[in-house]
Amino acid sequence: MSNALKDLLFKMADDALIIGHRNSEWTGIGPMLEEDLAFSSMAQDKIGHAQALYKILNDVLGEADADTLAFKREEKNFKCCQLVEQPIGEYDFSIVRQFLFDHAELIRYDMLTQSSFQPLAQLAKKVKGEIKYHVMHADTFVKLLGNGTEESKARLQTSLNYAWHLALGIFEKSEFENDLISENIFAGEEELKKRWLQKIIPIIEAASLKIPATDESKIVYGGRKGFHSEYLKPLLDEMCEVVRSDEATAEW
């Protein structure tokens, strides 16, 4: 069972770390100071979530400490989905990505509050309360911009179309899916996806945007198995630049 747990924790932690890293890139260049602040806050939360998940891997499942897992792991061992790896692009992409990703996060953590794996159930209760605000932020801006000007509406629709099949890749199943479900650790990606669609579709409609058509063959899978977009390697190289600049024992 520990391999199934590890797989689940790694993909969640890696998602949080990488989206947090991307969100932090908005610090200083947002469309208004208030959005710099919002994306910085969310970045801190997400990176904190990653740290907490790695800590469970370290404390309970015998993996290395959080810093080693985040800063000294090879790209192929990352389990994040490709949606989070994408560059921040323009604000429309970042806000649409945040919307799609955080709704899935909120539901995932909500489901995990019922997990039979207590360390994760405990963490989920706390994290859920934080992600609630991320979702409020995303919903507010998606609705305002979707109903804003012709340009803002067009930009949001374009980004939604682009992000759609990447977002569906969030729900890529792992080989341990049935174990996680039968052991009551996590109710599964299929269930998560179902609830996610129920939740986001009315909001997309309220934003006067069209739901993109889903083409199963275009869903971007691979991330959960270590196959990543061309964006992850450079991100990790940048993230690890200082760590790699000195001997391995250096403390920072």
Add this chain to the structure above:
Amino acid sequence: MYGSTNLSEEDAKRMNSTVEDPEKLEAFESRIARGEKIEPQDWMPIEYRKQLIRMIEQHAHSEIVGALPEGTWITRAPNFRRKLALIAKVQDEIGHGQLLYSAAETLGKTREEMLNDLLNGKSKYSNVFNYPAKTWADIAVIGFLVDGAAIVNQVINSKGSYGPYCRALERICYEESFHLKQGHDNVVYLATGTKHQRAILQDAINRWYVPLLHFFGPPDKLSAHSEKLMKWKVKLASNDDMRNQFLDQYVPKIWELDITFPDPNLKKNNDGIWEFSDPDWNEFKRVINGAGPCNAERIAVRKFAEEAGRWVRAALMNPTEKYVAPLA
């Protein structure tokens, strides 16, 4: 789009005049002499208003431009602790900018006007942010010494006469004191670390020494000293006094770590006054006038942010949906 300002019609008309009502001026000056704070709706001399707008606006610009050199290292911070601390710190700086723009708006200039003047070069920001952050050690030195220098300045200014600015500064100083702690912690780790870590720290100190001396402005003997600004408590300490206070607080803390400053003449005299080699004040002028190593880059990034975000601001000005449900 950022909200309105407090300038009354009467005050707006007065902005172009230079003549003050002597009775009102006297009452204003005696209020300040008694230690009272001036509030946005109170009568104030035009020059007082203009000087404060200039000063608070420059301070606000310094916060948001100052976020840029440090911001580039957020993605490279070497562990969770440093990464989280640096994002939080840079976020604070942006938050300070937001606070200060609001304080300046109470005097009659909108945030939009101020940001436009930053981009068109009419208003300045601190020179110190026109230097590059080349290595991770620069982040340590900025966090400890640049923030340290800023605190010296801000603690003094928080005793000034304009209420909204003082209150903003009090809160800013409170947050800055945490920045200082994380900066010091970072400096200590590097100073007590590997040979490479000590080397990048020494190199960073060598490069930041002159910009730090410049930070407080030209020496008193060269700078036009305004008695009036002192009397109005717009300016509260001379450049030399602030510089001396900074050196007194921070130089020993660096020497303690067996790190040096690139100035053989740096020492404290028996009278408590620090001596140092006069830094090149022509360089100071060059950088102020736009020829520093990073002036063009900093403004280009701000321009990019302004332009790339324009459609967002335009859309928020024009919501067709009445979305008024409370968020929480």
